[in-house]
Amino acid sequence: MPSCPALMISAPASGQGKTSLTAAIASQARRQGRRVRVFKTGPDYLDPMILERASGAPVYQLDLFMGGLAHCQALLAQAAAESDLILVEGVMGLFDGDPSSADLAAAFGLPVLAVLDASAMAQTFAALATGLARYRSDIRVAGVVANRVGSESHARMVAQGLPQDLPLVAALRRQPELSLPERHLGLVQALELPGLEAQLQAWADAWEAGCALGQGLEAALAPIDFQAPARADLGQPLVGRRIAIARDACFSFIYPANLDCLRELGAALCFFSPLAGEDLPDCDALWLPGGYPELHAQALAAHPRFFADLRRHQAAGKPLLAECGGLLVLLEQLVDADGKTWPLAGLLPGSGHMQTRLSALGLQSIVWPEGELRGHSFHYSTMETPLPAIAQAANPNGGKTRELLYQQGGIRASYIHHYFHANPAAVAQFFRA
Template sequence: MSHCAALLISAPSSGSGKTSVTAAIARAERRRGRRVRVFKTGPDYLDPMVLQRASGHPVYQLDLFMGGLAHCRALLAEAARDADLILVEGVMGLFDGKPSSADLAAAFGLPVLAVIDASGMAQTFAALATGLARYRSDIRVCGVVANRVGSSAHADMVAEGLPPELPLAAAIQRRAELSLPERHLGLVQALELPGLDAQLDAWADAWEAGRREGFRFEPVAFEAPATEQLPLLLAGRRIAVAQDACFSFIYPANLDCLRQLGAQVRLFSPLAGEPLPECDALWLPGGYPELHGEALRRHPSFFAELAAHLRQNKPLLAECGGMLVLLESLTTLEGQVLPMAGLLPGQAQMQPRLAALGLQAIQWPECEHGQALRGHSFHYSTMGTPLEAIAQASNPNGGRTAEPLYALGNLRASYLHHYFHSQPLTIARFLAGQGTASDTQAC
């Protein structure tokens, strides 16, 4: 049993300022010399990039569907052994989704700090905060942040009706320069923001200036579950992983999972012109091929190396943007047709609106009976291919998104972003070359 100060930062809705407040607290406490670990609730790649820069430590996902209760408990317990403070950024509104941020807070006894956008309201702020605090009896909202207040007088006004057990933890003034740029999948990636560290310091300064006396971080007890060591099914296997601004949607836990299975993980950057490392299997994660298609084509050997990899019948997992790179072409919103690697028959087209969203579960051929790989889908493109799916995902909440899985030789491709810890042995069997290969078409 480990004890560590902890807080789950949530809000009534997306756009309230959860990420900036979480990053502000992390950077402020880190500047004091405290060891801070930050987690993100639910599937997300972009917020964690900012939070990692703020805290100085990789940000892991806590998702009761993708990872499960025991996995989340193990991640928190491990962090509690080394950290002085654990922060968990919620997803959407506090009670939104199945599972929700509130479900996570209840599962681990995490006190909740509610961030409310106070712009355009006064005493109603207290009514909204009180409603969040009283909606469920199995969680405790320990304080509230008034975000984007117009003045100190405005801050005092919104705090007027708060009950004593629900204190105003901080009031952060509205400043346009505190906003981060966004694009179609959310925030712009941290590695594309040269001024991010200065902005994180500005957020921390705003938190410190607006923090009210008396607010304290509370210790929480974290108990590590009994865990079994994964079999070393990938011992001696070299797994290449593309990682840069084009291929950036990588859960740190997925890399951990590969290493725990015995793999030697070899990261490389196609955008930097780096060659495909000597490897036994390859993972092309998601990202932004629509922004970097021309740069990929200028790589002297990338597409040819992908083709050679598949000709040698080596496993290749391509997820979302990684899958689009293997297609014949990708058309941007502006109508520009970007030639891709041409290793997977089909074309993709960027869309102005979200094309698919939702948690996903899918039974790969390598899954044990009744088991499924879990993950999520989130993309602004559509794809057409003559290939028939070898499996179809489903949404646990009954949503319409149901991503197909395609196979071509030892290539597996899907829009789905898989969470490896949900079925590590399935991933290991495929990357070890023990998967069920499709020979319906030649690469």
């Protein structure tokens, strides 16, 4: 049974500094020569891009709804066998959502390192930290980090009143210049940040300095045993199938686990960049993942053959999975937030419209003709189409977002970002059609 020190890094709310703190710890550990694996709780594409650069390894999702307990267990066990430190960044607040970060911590015995923005408080910090630690008996908050303190004396004040079993691990000074730029879906993609490596090193320096004001990370670490579950043998139904995948700044929302799933099913994957003018490779099926078509509509339209390649693929009746941004690209046009209209591929009737506010958010469960798939929805656009839907998703948390699934010929399209490990057999059946 593999064993490895591991931590869940969580907070009482979003905006406390979880991502930068996780990246700082990973960068500093790598600098010491330690092998680090980082996971992200719940659906997210942007934070993992930053954390992958910090850790030097792909960042996978741990989601009890999308992937299930056994899948998460397998990912952790594999990481423990290959690593010296495992970090799991939580989502939202520690107890927010269903399943929550706390649920994940409880399922695998992950000690929690709670990061709190201390910029507008002093002794109340201890009350808030103690409340997080005592709220549920099935998790252990092993330490706290005071983020954005103003001085050493401020750090001493926030530590006052912390119980002995809840050490102040570190206190990080307020440094606005180390903040990352954001876009409407969260952080800007890592590939758009040429100065990211220097920033990661600056975060690592800040973490080292912060630990000098506390007891250091070792106060919260202890080895954890991770037992790998028995693996189901699905065979390799996609052997001999070549699946083309668009991958660049426009089509970037790709879970590493989805690529693993397709390879485990036997598929050969070939990637191409429409933004770079690359042609659609010879393939049996195509996947257009989500991303930012609203930022790159002009470049896509300027590609001499991209839309024509898509039409030939459709005319051949080959499978094409389009998710969120990929769905928008298949429409006739996209109206951006400034009201400008951009022509698109026209494989599906209708138009997309960018909004200035969030249009949809939530976990999704949808029944494909091949079986149930799970995933999530998060987008700032709406679409209009006369095409009838073949299915409508359900939201496990009762939210109003219930996305529609469209099919036309070999095209399967939805706003949902699907998680293939939720039902590999259904995914294989679609891509094999």
